[in-house]
Amino acid sequence: MDAENQHQIQRPKVKKMFSWSDDAPTIPVESSEQTIATIDDGGTQWSRPQNAVSVRHAFKTYGPKSKPNQVLNNLNMTVAKGTIYGLLGASGCGKTTLLSCIVGRKRLNSGEIFVLGGKPGTRGSGVPGKRVGYMPQEIALYAEFSIKETMMYFGWIFGMQTSEIIERLHFLLNFLDLPSENRLVKNLSGGQQRRVSFAVALMHDPELLILDEPTVGVDPLLRQSIWNHLVHITKAGQKTVIITTHYIEEARQAHTIGLMRSGRLLAEESPQVLLSMYRCSSLEDVFLKLSRKQGQQQQAASELNISNNISLSALAFGNKKDNPVYISQESGVIGLNFHQSKEVLISESNNGSTYGLNGSTPALPAAQNQSAIECDDCGVDCCNLTTRGKIRALLQKNFLRMWRNVGVMLFIFALPVMQVILFCLAIGRDPTGLRIAVVNREMNASGECKYEKGCSFSNLSCRYLDHLNSSIIQEYYDDVESAKMAVAQGNAWGAMYFTENFTDALVARIVLGRDADDETLEQSEIRVWLDMSNQQIGIILNRDLQYSYRTFAQGLLEDCDNNPKLGDVPIQFKEPIYGTNEPSFTDFVAPGVILTIVFFLAVALTSSALIIERTEGLLDRSWVAGVTPTEILFSHVVTQFVVMCGQTALVLIFMILVFGVTNNGDIFLVICLTILQGLCGMCFGFVISAICELERNAIQLALGSFYPTLLLSGVIWPIEGMPYILRNIAVGLPLTLATSALRSILTRGWGFMEFEVYMGFVATISWILLFLIITMVSLKLKQN
Numbered sequence: 001m002d003a004e005n006q007h008q009i010q011r012p013k014v015k016k017m018f019s020w021s022d023d024a025p026t027i028p029v030e031s032s033e034q035t036i037a038t039i040d041d042g043g044t045q046w047s048r049p050q051n052a053v054s055v056r057h058a059f060k061t062y063g064p065k066s067k068p069n070q071v072l073n074n075l076n077m078t079v080a081k082g083t084i085y086g087l088l089g090a091s092g093c094g095k096t097t098l099l100s101c102i103v104g105r106k107r108l109n110s111g112e113i114f115v116l117g118g119k120p121g122t123r124g125s126g127v128p129g130k131r132v133g134y135m136p137q138e139i140a141l142y143a144e145f146s147i148k149e150t151m152m153y154f155g156w157i158f159g160m161q162t163s164e165i166i167e168r169l170h171f172l173l174n175f176l177d178l179p180s181e182n183r184l185v186k187n188l189s190g191g192q193q194r195r196v197s198f199a200v201a202l203m204h205d206p207e208l209l210i211l212d213e214p215t216v217g218v219d220p221l222l223r224q225s226i227w228n229h230l231v232h233i234t235k236a237g238q239k240t241v242i243i244t245t246h247y248i249e250e251a252r253q254a255h256t257i258g259l260m261r262s263g264r265l266l267a268e269e270s271p272q273v274l275l276s277m278y279r280c281s282s283l284e285d286v287f288l289k290l291s292r293k294q295g296q297q298q299q300a301a302s303e304l305n306i307s308n309n310i311s312l313s314a315l316a317f318g319n320k321k322d323n324p325v326y327i328s329q330e331s332g333v334i335g336l337n338f339h340q341s342k343e344v345l346i347s348e349s350n351n352g353s354t355y356g357l358n359g360s361t362p363a364l365p366a367a368q369n370q371s372a373i374e375c376d377d378c379g380v381d382c383c384n385l386t387t388r389g390k391i392r393a394l395l396q397k398n399f400l401r402m403w404r405n406v407g408v409m410l411f412i413f414a415l416p417v418m419q420v421i422l423f424c425l426a427i428g429r430d431p432t433g434l435r436i437a438v439v440n441r442e443m444n445a446s447g448e449c450k451y452e453k454g455c456s457f458s459n460l461s462c463r464y465l466d467h468l469n470s471s472i473i474q475e476y477y478d479d480v481e482s483a484k485m486a487v488a489q490g491n492a493w494g495a496m497y498f499t500e501n502f503t504d505a506l507v508a509r510i511v512l513g514r515d516a517d518d519e520t521l522e523q524s525e526i527r528v529w530l531d532m533s534n535q536q537i538g539i540i541l542n543r544d545l546q547y548s549y550r551t552f553a554q555g556l557l558e559d560c561d562n563n564p565k566l567g568d569v570p571i572q573f574k575e576p577i578y579g580t581n582e583p584s585f586t587d588f589v590a591p592g593v594i595l596t597i598v599f600f601l602a603v604a605l606t607s608s609a610l611i612i613e614r615t616e617g618l619l620d621r622s623w624v625a626g627v628t629p630t631e632i633l634f635s636h637v638v639t640q641f642v643v644m645c646g647q648t649a650l651v652l653i654f655m656i657l658v659f660g661v662t663n664n665g666d667i668f669l670v671i672c673l674t675i676l677q678g679l680c681g682m683c684f685g686f687v688i689s690a691i692c693e694l695e696r697n698a699i700q701l702a703l704g705s706f707y708p709t710l711l712l713s714g715v716i717w718p719i720e721g722m723p724y725i726l727r728n729i730a731v732g733l734p735l736t737l738a739t740s741a742l743r744s745i746l747t748r749g750w751g752f753m754e755f756e757v758y759m760g761f762v763a764t765i766s767w768i769l770l771f772l773i774i775t776m777v778s779l780k781l782k783q784n
């Protein structure tokens with residue numbers, strides 16, 4: 001049986017009620033849906049036609065209003081149920097845009113679309129949901145998945161049982177000549193990947209298949225078998241296929257062809273009618289002829305200022321009475337429009353329900369369609385129920401993607417450990433091996449610096465030098481000038497000078513007290529010239545030289561039976577209330593570093609997650625399959641939470657147990673706050689992911705936010721040192737109050753009821769909520 005005969009048999013039984021010619025009654029040119037629904041023909045009620053998809057007066061532009069790129073320009077399209085509709089047109093004419101609008105991924109600027117009885121995104125329509133199978137132009141598959149895992153993912157989303165999926169998988173593997181089900185998608189050839197993508201669309205045997213170039217990269221034999229399959233599934237009149245292809249001739253097997261150009265349909269007709277009307281042997285020739293005609297008609301139409309395409313059609317066919325004039329009742333289809341426009345299903349009123357004559361699925365009665373109207377603006381969420389299958393699929397997808405990606409796994413678990421180790425080894429320890437250029441006139445000619453222990457006043461300079469911290473390297477110079485030169489040349493961090501009668505002068509200074517003269521005081525001084533270009537080293541040398549003097553003086557006084565307190569400055573630092581008398585910089589920075597590591601790792605992981613899925617067409621595919629933004633977000637939150645728990649455990653184990661960072665507080669509070677900060681970072685990552693179009697922009701934003709946050713959050717320097725206004729800004733950042741809270745828990749041992757601690761929790765939770773709201777709003781806006 002040839003294709004044409006086949007189509008005629010399969011086409012739904014319809015009754016031609018009237019032929020539109022000049023004599024035919026004129027129906028006002030408005031929405032056909034409304035018009036047909038209101039006509040009553042003596043007991044035979046007109047109802048909505050059995051259309052799977054109808055597009056009315058569709059306008060769509062891209063770009064700024066000042067310079068719009070008009071992609072759909074008053075386009076009308078009607079796809080009858082149980083047919084294959086081949087959408088053809090040159091590259092860039094708007095086919096993908098039209099399909100995206102049909103599946104609800106893009107919105108028209110104006111016009112209407114009905115899919116399976118409702119507007120896309122409403123309860124009455126099939127999209128999003130399992131009534132539609134969508135194969136986007138991009139491969140839109142998870143590269144890390146095997147073929148079987150891919151099918152499992154989409155099958156579960158469509159609510160299929162695992163056994164059903166396996167059964168269907170075997171059929172599709174066979175039918176589409178795919179390799180082993182265990183092969184990873186990334187290891188398949190381009191053509192094989194396309195076939196897997198096609199298999200995903202066929203997976204759940206949907207009512208409406210929307211296929212954007214499924215035969216690209218497919219060999220002619222398989223292409224033929226794909227078309228045979230499409231013809232087969234539409235045979236019973238229950239399934240409908242919309243397909244775009246660049247191989248115009250293969251579309252001969254479609255029941256209807258829509259030839260698209262300049263944002264409208266040049267024709268919408270069966271291939272056989274097109275070929276005979278235009279007396280062409282190929283559809284390509286028909287397309288060329290129609291394209292040329294469109295140019296002439298547009299010119300003529302603008303000259304005649306004719307408003308609708310009845311006139312354009314008349315121009316196309318000369319409008320002779322004896323010529324059948326095939327025109328659409330809507331403007332937009334310029335050449336032919338046969339079955340959907342003129343053939344209207346008769347509905348038989350049966351208890352208020354409307355059934356197709358061929359026994360096919362009834363068109364939605366008006367009352368039923370009410371739900372579509374009620375649900376019209378509620379977006380996708382209200383029309384989809386979360387199922388366990390969907391959540392299971394999304395969670396498994398997230399974990400599997402992570403698990404299969406070695407780089408990501410290293411990033412998740414090795415990087416935080418490495419960061420902690422590096423931090424503890426590199427930050428906060430006292431510098432060692434610092435050189436001091438010493439000039440000591442008390443030393444003997446042989447360069448020896450000897451002194452007697454106990455209450456002996458000989459060579460006190462040597463005794464003092466002996467007290468110097470062992471991490472300071474003493475290098476002896478002959479004179480002050482050369483010692484200072486060594487500092488100037490960077491060979492030493494400081495120069496130190498003892499006069500030749502330092503010991504005598506120091507003893508006189510102690511004994512004479514207030515009676516000591518200026519010369520005695522001067523001679524008893526240790527003169528030091530430091531290189532203060534490096535603040536940390538300068539301060540540490542300064543501190544060590546003073547500490548050494550203190551211990552030297554106290555030791556000498558004690559040996560001579562004097563009160564060692566005489567050697568102290570008269571400020572007594574008692575045991576600190578919190579911390580120690582020798583606080584460590586590590587303890588100060590560690591809380592901020594713990595939170596920064598967990599926060600920014602989460603940002604890095606999530607900031608590109610949605611973008612990658614979006615740019616690869618995966619998000620669109622999942623959304624069309626009925627997954628909501630909330631579900632996607634929820635699955636990422638759960639995945640991240642698990643990852644975060646692991647990261648928090650690693651970071652805290654290494655910080656506290658391995659490197660001994662002080663923890664005087666409740667470890668449970670520490671863990672809670674750290675995980676919350678990780679969640680906060682994750683939500684910030686979602687915000688970035690939702691607002692950025694490109695991965696590049698997301699990375700820039702994530703990296704760009706890192707440094708200011710680090711500087712302003714009091715991680716490396718107390719915010720009390722900032723100018724007043726900046727300090728107020730800093731307090732508002734996500735990490736600032738949390739860092740203070742964690743510092744108070746770790747170093748002061750404070751509990752949750754302390755203001756500073758619970759404010760850390762309150763601020764973190766507030767930021768999480770704010771970020772989530774921003775993400776949801778951005779995703780909703782994007783979806784619209």
Ligand SMILES: Nc1ncnc2c1ncn2[C@@H]1O[C@H](COP(=O)(O)OP(=O)(O)OP(=O)(O)O)[C@@H](O)[C@H]1O
Binds near residue numbers: 089096
């Ligand atoms: N997101 C977008 N932003 C701006 N312009 C876009 C966008 N998507 C598509 N376009 C433009 O809209 C026009 C139609 O694109 P579309 O992808 O719908 O064409 P197409 O007919 O599917 O092409 P092809 O057959 O090559 O896939 C093109 O000029 C394209 O550059």
